[in-house]
Amino acid sequence: MIKFVRFDAGAGAAYGIMEDDRIVEVKGNLFENWEKGEKEYALKDVRLLAPCEPTKVVGVGTNYKEVVAKKGELLPQEPVIFLKPSTSVIGPEQEIIIPKGVNEVNFEAELAVVIKKKAKDISPEEATEYILGYTCGNDITVKDFMEKGKPWTKAKCFDTFMPLGPCIVAGIDGANLAIRMYHNGNLVQDSNTSDMIFNVPLLISYISKIMTLNPGDVISTGTPPGKGVLKPGDVVEVEIENIGRLRNYAL
Incomplete structure (x- = not known):
């Protein structure tokens, strides 16, 4: 298990x-060839940034069985997808800016998959070769x-969302x-990625046949049941087993 980070120690x-x-700083391209460098930093002395710079984020809606069961609906036959722009991406400890004039902003704990190499028209069986790794995501929605x-x-594409x-x-x-969401310290989502309707390889394959x-x-990859309303001053934390905790503040 390797934990990649993107950080700023004062030089960019x-x-x-x-x-x-x-x-430990990495030399080379994380998505091609890399090796450990000689520079080391104490974690407390650096600022963690968003761990990657995507050209796009592909969101998945209604992808947990328990969500569908609570609505009394049938399981979807194919994934529901949407796009979020690169300008919506922020990193740990950064502020989520709530737009003026809206009444209800929700948070959604999600497992996020980071793509390693260009993927087009691939099969589910090939999909794992295209995964760099996993991170925590929070799909903010008006x-x-x-x-x-x-x-x-x-609803989903505001900056910082x-x-x-x-x-x-x-x-x-x-x-x-295990995937959890904490809102001002209170547990509001508690599930497991095993409850997904469409697993990660299927999602990668499906999306790669479109774009x-x-x-x-x-x-x-979608969010489990549970929600809350995000207000200025609130703290939201996504926690995923073996990955860590992503904390952000609402402004």
Whole structure:
């Protein structure tokens, strides 16, 4: 298991490997050839950034069986997907900016998959070769616009609406991970990725048949049951087993 991070130690963004309470800088391209460098930093002395710079984030809606069961609906026959722009991405400890004039903003704990290499028209059996690793995601949504039947783009694509982090973990299986959300310290989502309707390889394959996935792109795989309303001053934390905890603040 390797924990990749993107960080700033004062000289701009760099990639590294997190080892306990220190970071070893990486030489080379994280998505091609890389090796450990000689520079090391104490974790407390650096600022963690969003762990990658995606050209796009592909979101997945209604992908947990328990969500469908609570609604009394039938399981979907194919994934429901949407896009979030690169401008929605922020990192750990950064602020989620709540738009003016909206009534209800929701948070959604999600397992996020980071793509390792260009993927187009691949099969589910090939998909694991295209995964760099997994990170925590928080799909922020303006519920007002969802309920009014407006396009999901308006509800989900505001700047700062896709926190990611704190690291990308390679070498783990994303199919059976505990996933939780804490809102101001209170547990509001508690599930496991084993409850997904469409697993990660199926999602990668499905999406790659529609659009090209580039290195660093992210697939946010849907959220389990549970919700809350995000208000200025709130703290939200996504916790995923073997990955860590992503904390952000609402402004």
